Amino acid sequence: MNDKKYDVGTIVIMKKSHPCGENEWKVVRVGADIKIQCNNCKRTIMIPRIEFNKKVKKIINGE
16 A cells, blocks of 8 residues: 655645645645645645545645
8 A cells, every 4th residue: 555644734736736726735634534725725625545645646745
């Protein structure tokens, strides 16, 4: 299993952009599901960890 390293506050770049045009997201919650927040419009979504690992393009170090 290709499990990537990320924590709360980590900035990730997703493969597909959000409808607002931004593709950078901040990880808000980590667990079985990952909750991420758009850096542009501040919307949050929650997706399963397996799906999140498939959709992440790049992980940028958090704060």
